[in-house]
Amino acid sequence: MSKPVRFLTREPTFPSADLVEMRDCNDLLDDIDELQARFAEDGYLLVRGLHDRGQVLAARAEMLATIRDQGVLDPGSPLDEGRLLPGGRVSGRGLDQGGELLKVVGGAPILDFFQRYFAGDVRRFDFTWSRAVPNGGATGAHVDAVYMGRGSRRLMTCWTPLGDIDTALGGLVVCVGSHRLDGFRRLRQTYGRMDVDRDVVNGWFTSDPGEITERFGGRWATTEFRAGDAVLFGMFTLHASLTNTTDRLRLSADTRYQPAAEPADERWVRRDGKDPSGHTTWLTGKQKSMTEARAAWGI
Numbered sequence: 001m002s003k004p005v006r007f008l009t010r011e012p013t014f015p016s017a018d019l020v021e022m023r024d025c026n027d028l029l030d031d032i033d034e035l036q037a038r039f040a041e042d043g044y045l046l047v048r049g050l051h052d053r054g055q056v057l058a059a060r061a062e063m064l065a066t067i068r069d070q071g072v073l074d075p076g077s078p079l080d081e082g083r084l085l086p087g088g089r090v091s092g093r094g095l096d097q098g099g100e101l102l103k104v105v106g107g108a109p110i111l112d113f114f115q116r117y118f119a120g121d122v123r124r125f126d127f128t129w130s131r132a133v134p135n136g137g138a139t140g141a142h143v144d145a146v147y148m149g150r151g152s153r154r155l156m157t158c159w160t161p162l163g164d165i166d167t168a169l170g171g172l173v174v175c176v177g178s179h180r181l182d183g184f185r186r187l188r189q190t191y192g193r194m195d196v197d198r199d200v201v202n203g204w205f206t207s208d209p210g211e212i213t214e215r216f217g218g219r220w221a222t223t224e225f226r227a228g229d230a231v232l233f234g235m236f237t238l239h240a241s242l243t244n245t246t247d248r249l250r251l252s253a254d255t256r257y258q259p260a261a262e263p264a265d266e267r268w269v270r271r272d273g274k275d276p277s278g279h280t281t282w283l284t285g286k287q288k289s290m291t292e293a294r295a296a297w298g299i
């Protein structure tokens with residue numbers, strides 16, 4: 001049955017023509033050529049149960065314990081619900097430091113998958129993006145190339161729900177076909193070649209998902225995620241998230257993998273024993289707005 005959901009500035013129903021159900025690729029897992037063909041067509045791969053569910057839930061428990069120690073969770077609710085106190089704000093510090101999360105993102109299931117997919121050794125970025133998204137939080141539409149596009153063209157993101165994430169909690173949404181459709185050509189040639197640190201422009205292309213499909217094409221897709229699921233996508237697939245409409249935190253991690261032999265974006269990997277630098281000028285320099293950048297690109 002179709003139900004209304006909150007998607008940034010829009011309220012589509014799900015599933016509907018405005019927000020379709022993602023298709024999983026579990027029937028293709030034994031055939032790398034088929035998987036690559038599916039990725040070439042859709043721009044993403046949803047793998048149900050790729051990670052060990054118990055391990056993902058252990059990472060969730062560990063992250064929630066770190067957040068509880070910040071004093072922002074409702075002590076009257078079970079910890080596993082991740083229910084925020086009114087006005088509670090989570091600090092991102094240390095959320096990715098738990099050993100349990102590393103066992104998921106550096107675990108055999110995901111590394112074996114990419115080893116087969118790339119037909120060779122895999123490098124995982126040393127930086128892990130972990131998210132605890134509160135009520136009202138959502139991610140605007142963007143491609144990852146603008147944040148991490150200085151290395152391998154085969155770099156892939158793995159988005160991992162840390163817990164079961166329904167549409168009210170607000171999981172990942174991908175724009176199917178945005179990486180290849182003609183309608184997105186100019187967007188790829190302008191915005192897609194941007195680098196947030198070089199150009200000092202905010203990375204979100206828009207907070208209005210309807211604008212993307214109405215002007216450029218493609219189709220937004222999401223699903224109800226279960227702990228263990230993973231969505232893999234490339235650097236040029238536009239994606240965003242649904243809005244969290246609950247008083248619980250939406251926990252997830254996004255991590256990156258590439259062929260080990262190819263160059264890696266220096267901001268996200270350990271060098272000479274030093275932790276990744278992360279973004280350089282983007283967060284400290286004087287930012288140009290996306291509106292200004294888009295006017296200059298004529299899109």
Ligand SMILES: O=C(O)CCC(=O)C(=O)O
Binds near residue numbers: 138139144239241
């Ligand atoms: O989890 C989110 O809200 C956004 C994730 C994302 O942008 C990514 O995985 O690249």
